[in-house]
């Protein structure tokens with residue numbers, strides 16, 4: 001029997017429900033509405049690789065300036081500056097002037113960027129976010145091809161985490177987008193209301209070659225990052241949702 005190699009995610013409590021981690025080399029889509037913790041997840045995943053497994057990670061971001069990003073994750077004890085210096089993490093934060101016709105997908109596929117990424121030879125890649133990248137691209141031939149092009153442009157051993165920004169949450173009417181049909185795995189992070197409060201819930205919707213639960217697993221964001229609580233019940237009753245940590 002050939003076993004699938006696993007890439008530990010570093011998200012506390014998650015690896016135990018996905019047989020040890022993401023299948024090596026797969027592309028995982030991390031989807032959720034704003035504020036669910038997608039950026040935190042992505043960086044925790046890269047820091048885990050860099051600090052605990054000696055794996056290089058590339059973080060491609062289209063949103064925040066690096067300084068602000070570093071300040072944001074500092075409370076979690078993640079020293080991105082140091083990891084960058086040590087060449088364990090490479091952050092690419094291009095300024096793409098879409099108003100001047102610059103195209104983010106073209107940028108990602110340019111020889112220069114490809115060379116840079118290939119030379120770094122990352123085992124982990126996080127793209128924050130695929131949604132933004134596609135939003136500003138002129139890539140013709142439909143969204144599916146656009147995504148396929150991006151995913152193929154990696155054609156490396158890296159296990160990639162692509163962030164997908166959802167406009168709508170909701171526990172019942174989850175609308176699937178083209179991105180989700182292409183990914184090898186999908187992790188869904190959502191906010192679920194119980195009375196006058198929202199709670200965080202994470203579900204592994206899809207994970208190739210993996211036996212996993214489809215339960216909504218409560219999670220919290222605390223001092224050492226995201227922590228999933230697989231053993232905590234999140235019960236949905238007629239009168240609402242009961243979550244206990």
Ligand SMILES: Nc1ncnc2c1ncn2[C@@H]1O[C@H](COP(=O)(O)OP(=O)(O)O)[C@@H](O)[C@H]1O
Nearest residue numbers: 033034035036037038039040041075221222223
């Ligand atoms: N140091 C921290 N400790 C605890 N929770 C935090 C911390 N930093 C951020 N958060 C929580 O994480 C949320 C944002 O996470 P983020 O990863 O930026 O989400 P997303 O990328 O999905 O928009 C914040 O709204 C806040 O609730």
Ligand SMILES: [Mg+2]
Nearest residue numbers: 038039040128
């Ligand atoms: Mg984010």
